[in-house]
Amino acid sequence: MRTPQDVLAPLTDSALFLTLTVRPGHEATVHDFLPDLDGLVRSVAFPHPREDLTCVLGISSDAWDRLLSGPRPAHLHPFREIAGDRHTAPATAGDLFLHLRSTRPYPCFELGRRVVAALGPAVEVVDAVHGFRYFDRRDLLGFVDGTANPTGDDAARSALVGDDDPEFAGGSYLAVQKYLHDLAAWTAKPVQDREASVGRQMLENIEIPDDEKAPDSHVALTTITDPDGTERDIVRDNMPFGSIGRAEYGTFFAGYAADPSVTERMLTRMFVGEPAGTTDRLLEVSTAVTGGLFFVPPAELLDDPPPLPEPGPAAAAGAGPDAGAGSLGIGGLRAGPA
Template sequence: MAREQLGVCAEANLHGDFLLLNAIDGQEVFLRQQLAQIPALVSQLADHFSEAMLTGVVAIGASYWDTLYPEARPAGLLPFPVLESSELLMPASAFDLLLQIRSDRQDVNYLVAQQLYQLLAPAVELVEQMRGFRYLDGRDLTGFIDAPEAVRGRKRRELALLTTAQEPQFAAGSYLHLQRFRHDLKRWQLLPVSAQQAIIGRNKSDGQWLPLVQLEADCHSLCFFQDKNRNQPLPLLTQNMPFADLKQQGLLWLSYSSDSTAFETFIRQRLGVGELQADGYDRLLDYCQADLGAAFFAPSVSFLEQYERR
């Protein structure tokens, strides 16, 4: 039975580090061997720092997959979707590898990031390191609860992990999409709470839906559903984390899914080019701008170990 990477379905942590890496040409054999060691190394460090609730994920970029694992490719692994509306653009980027490290201790994150990078360093270059943190009681920097209806326990596995029936070779793997949004908090904070709630579609205090008579068709929260009646939520397991300093603030948006099409449906809804978004684009995008977007696949531990020596 395939074993998933434990960080895919892990519950929220206080701190997150995200390393975007590009591989040096000709290092595929070395990288396959090193990547296969990462889950065991993270597990050992998680045992050592047991109070930190450490988890990690290694994911391979859509454009690099065939170079690293030419013998097999997840059926739905595609580059980040390039979609344009008349007013908005979601930029697409290509990175070879993503390392996600989360725990309740920033010092542990640093130590793990250092060790994982050293493990891969002869064969990769670090393009960017991003840090996220838990804000208040799980809120975005807009002040609203992030994913107030997020599923728990086994339901997370059902959303995120491929089954043997779907793709036998990639069971317990997950399609991963990453975006980085920069918020214009000065403009956002000038809005009255009632206007903010109309844009999000929820109460700011508790995350509950606004009454149907007040719900705008282009509100942010409806983008997560396949129908306007909120009966069919998109199968996305999000692990978002805010990032901030005194100059810039925003959100690192990560979603895992067993459905390779779910993220594109979501982004179409946001841009107003989806079938259900004839009323317009997600109005939250007037106050935040994506500057990075990339597609990855997080294979199972079993897959990494199986291809270690090939």
């Protein structure tokens, strides 16, 4: 297996989630930047070893076709909008995604600033979210987030591509969403209702037993089990974020998976229901406002990327296998139960 990026880095107290689009005609600048990213990370991280600064770079389906020639990751495709009767997980713009993590905010800020400065007019920043670790790893809804994450070898199996796609073994599929919470509506609910919505006790952080758990609770709907009884996991690194001035409070979801269909089934169960209509109770107070899918290539590919695609009619038009899905390769799908 090739060397993974820092997908499995430990949870930190600060993060920056940075979404960029590549301006047409500037693909060569971005391509040439890829091998320089590691040096930028080192320049910020080396003088501050206790900050545990890491950086993960993901590339969207459309951007992959514009930036890199040769084979594609087997399951890379645009994020597909999931539209249920009551809730929608939208697909939004994004060609490159950077997940920066550190102990304190300033290394993430400085690295993000240097990345954007190095790319200059080649990219546009479409979203920048500064995440922070809240009280004893709780989200703004008051629940500990990430308790059920796999660890050790299980985390690697869940998050990293294996021998089924040997060219990209060590890579990972990263799905991201930004959720905004109606905290007034949430805190108006009795604690018992909040626990039923999540499927976990609020104070003790103990999962509610299956025979007592509501079928439309978040935990029930995001637990994916194969027909043979095997539970399928992803590695989440969600972070709270907020702005008091804008009265904007939310959770940034970042989920790493060896196979994006696992994450997509979780989202379909949340937004459409399984059976249809049994949607996630959390969506009554939480609204997804962004959505993207990116492939996090092995470190070797960033250090020595394949050449730019040969120019031609399709390349000039920014077209690839996902042509017709939108100018940024973002498609729409009215999803039914997976």
